[in-house]
Amino acid sequence: MVAQNKMFLGNYGERWFDFADVLVPLVEFGGLHGYVRLSGSSLGSLLGISQQAAARRLIKAAEAGFVNKRQSVFGFEYMLSDKAKNQLSGFLSTFSKRPEPKRIDAKVFSGVGEGRFFLELRGYRKQFEQIYDFKPYPGTLNLKAKQSVLDLFKPFPTKIVNGFRTGGRTYGLVLSYKARIHYNGQNQECVAVFPQISRYGDETVEVIAPTSLRKKLGLADGDIVELEPILD
Amino acid sequence: MVAQNKMFLGNYGERWFDFADVLVPLVEFGGLHGYVRLSGSSLGSLLGISQQAAARRLIKAAEAGFVNKRQSVFGFEYMLSDKAKNQLSGFLSTFSKRPEPKRIDAKVFSGVGEGRFFLELRGYRKQFEQIYDFKPYPGTLNLKAKQSVLDLFKPFPTKIVNGFRTGGRTYGLVLSYKARIHYNGQNQECVAVFPQISRYGDETVEVIAPTSLRKKLGLADGDIVELEPILD
Numbered sequence: 192m193v194a195q196n197k198m199f200l201g202n203y204g205e206r207w208f209d210f211a212d213v214l215v216p217l218v219e220f221g222g223l224h225g226y227v228r229l230s231g232s233s234l235g236s237l238l239g240i241s242q243q244a245a246a247r248r249l250i251k252a253a254e255a256g257f258v259n260k261r262q263s264v265f266g267f268e269y270m271l272s273d274k275a276k277n278q279l280s281g282f283l284s285t286f287s288k289r290p291e292p293k294r295i296d297a298k299v300f301s302g303v304g305e306g307r308f309f310l311e312l313r314g315y316r317k318q319f320e321q322i323y324d325f326k327p328y329p330g331t332l333n334l335k336a337k338q339s340v341l342d343l344f345k346p347f348p349t350k351i352v353n354g355f356r357t358g359g360r361t362y363g364l365v366l367s368y369k370a371r372i373h374y375n376g377q378n379q380e381c382v383a384v385f386p387q388i389s390r391y392g393d394e395t396v397e398v399i400a401p402t403s404l405r406k407k408l409g410l411a412d413g414d415i416v417e418l419e420p421i422l423d
Numbered sequence: 424m425v426a427q428n429k430m431f432l433g434n435y436g437e438r439w440f441d442f443a444d445v446l447v448p449l450v451e452f453g454g455l456h457g458y459v460r461l462s463g464s465s466l467g468s469l470l471g472i473s474q475q476a477a478a479r480r481l482i483k484a485a486e487a488g489f490v491n492k493r494q495s496v497f498g499f500e501y502m503l504s505d506k507a508k509n510q511l512s513g514f515l516s517t518f519s520k521r522p523e524p525k526r527i528d529a530k531v532f533s534g535v536g537e538g539r540f541f542l543e544l545r546g547y548r549k550q551f552e553q554i555y556d557f558k559p560y561p562g563t564l565n566l567k568a569k570q571s572v573l574d575l576f577k578p579f580p581t582k583i584v585n586g587f588r589t590g591g592r593t594y595g596l597v598l599s600y601k602a603r604i605h606y607n608g609q610n611q612e613c614v615a616v617f618p619q620i621s622r623y624g625d626e627t628v629e630v631i632a633p634t635s636l637r638k639k640l641g642l643a644d645g646d647i648v649e650l651e652p653i654l655d
Binding site (some may be wrong): 199200204206208209211212215216217218221222223224225226227228229230232233236237238241242258264265268279282283285286287290294306318321322345346347348349350351352354363366387393419422423 | 431432435440441443444446447448449450452453454455457458460461464465468469470471496498500502505511514515517518519521522523533553554572577578579580581582583584585586595596605614631654655
């Protein structure tokens with residue numbers, strides 16, 4: 192499988208919050224449940240921008256599929272599209288989730304050695320050392336769960352490792368979270384990482400630690416460990 | 424009391440959605456519950472804008488009091504401020520409210536004749552006639568409740584009447600909603616209006632109808648009527 196650039200926030204222009212200036216007023220004025228009569232003039236006055244700028248924003252939001260538009264004898268009317276409602280519902284459920292310590296089962300598997308390669312890159316290694324105050328063992332433990340591991344970690348505050356460019360190649364940013372791994376009555380603090388450019392999906396996570404987790408915990412491919420996010 | 428310009432969406436620069444590009448990513452990355460390590464570089468990469476533009480947005484959001492910022496040995500960290508959390512919670516509760524028909528008690532009182540004056544202005548009259556397909560009786564019935572009438576109407580889709588400028592004076596926009604007024608076993612369809620420029624607060628509403636509501640329903644100052652929003 193080829194590495195893909197994961198869009199943690201979705202693609203620009205297809206994310207509701209790129210059109211928040213239009214969508215939030217529409218929600219505030221009842222546009223979830225029916226058509227709101229709204230003109231560039233009134234939107235501009237409400238937003239404190241020009242009538243022309245407001246009209247352009249309404250058109251952009253309609254073109255991006257976030258608002259449905261209809262024309263009646265008394266002017267244009269708008270309401271939120273299902274796409275907008277779905278994205279907003281997703282955001283609001285994120286907003287309502289609390290970071291609860293919860294363990295997830297995940298299976299150990301062998302990667303293709305990329306983890307080691309990336310951890311040896313100065314651009315990443317220095318940041319991990321500074322953020323987590325340890326020298327990472329040069330290799331990652333790959334874990335695969337039956338559900339999204341990223342969803343479990345998302346309510347916890349991430350430490351984002353910056354991407355960089357070196358040797359003519361671009362290395363993407365990495366979401367990282369403090370975690371603990373449990374196996375066979377032992378446990379070890381570690382860091383769960385979700386690279387923006389990755390060949391794996393959200394049900395997979397790479398784990399780094401000061402020592403080799405395979406050696407320390409006695410792990411082999413196929414073993415099932417428990418992983419839990421922890422607050423600082 | 425002097426007429427005030429009501430900010431239906433709050434003042435520009437003090438509304439969370441003016442900073443949605445920063446606040447939504449912060450929520451998505453756990454910034455409700457702790458500090459997220461976030462740089463202009465990583466935010467820019469996530470938003471598809473330049474590092475410099477992203478850094479400016481973070482600064483603006485911090486200056487406006489929507490994010491708390493701290494510096495550690497490994498870079499800047501941000502989390503949502505209480506102001507941002509409160510505004511977002513308010514939006515979330517608006518989003519979750521459904522338009523349920525519900526009546527509110529309100530007391531009839533005499534205004535200072537402004538309602539008639541405004542309804543006789545062509546800029547408003549033409550719009551009301553087009554939207555609601557009747558010629559409004561030239562005068563409004565003023566009602567005062569013990570709670571916010573606007574909050575009751577807000578989940579219903581509004582028909583916003585545009586503001587305009589004439590004779591060197593600016594007339595603000597008006598939120599209008601279809602409604603029904605009940606009194607003494609009778610009822611009458613009407614339109615509830617909330618002018619942006621008004622001497623009254625949200626617990627007061629002006630009601631317009633094709634005929635004089637005082638005459639048709641036999642109302643006098645001090646009488647208590649019931650008002651309910653209705654869907655089209």
